[in-house]
Amino acid sequence: MAKYEKLNGASVKITNADAADAPYAISAEVQINNGKVSSITSGYVMRGEEVMATFSQHGDGATHTSYNSHDEEEQMANLRAINAFLRDVEALVLANPITI
Numbered sequence: 144m145a146k147y148e149k150l151n152g153a154s155v156k157i158t159n160a161d162a163a164d165a166p167y168a169i170s171a172e173v174q175i176n177n178g179k180v181s182s183i184t185s186g187y188v189m190r191g192e193e194v195m196a197t198f199s200q201h202g203d204g205a206t207h208t209s210y211n212s213h214d215e216e217e218q219m220a221n222l223r224a225i226n227a228f229l230r231d232v233e234a235l236v237l238a239n240p241i242t243i
Contacts, residue, residue: 152176153241157232166220167195169228178240180233188221196221200229 158170171186186198195217198208208225210218 150242152181155241157235159228159231165224166190167224169224171198171228171232173232173236175236175241178236180236183229183232186225186228188224196225198225 153175155173155175156170157173158168159165160168160170168189169187170189172184173180174182174184181202183198183200186200187194188196188198194211196208196210196212198206200206206225206229208222210221212218212221
């Protein structure tokens with residue numbers, strides 16, 4: 144009979160939806176391989192129903208961000224929120240490994 148031996152990788156949706164003090168609702172698909180974040184795709188920064196920005200991050204650390212606002216202060220606020228979310232994701236994955 145076949146059985147799971149070890150989880151080597153997973154794609155997990157992670158969100159900050161429960162953070163009452165967060166200025167934006169942020170979510171992303173996080174690819175985890177061997178207990179570490181390998182890439183992040185389909186990242187969304189939301190204010191209510193409005194998409195403020197989208198982002199992704201690849202294994203080499205390159206982060207790609209698109210803003211839906213031309214306001215520079217709003218873009219910087221989005222970027223700060225994205226960077227804080229990325230740090231939180233890294234900490235979550237390291238502190239709470241996914242296992243079978």
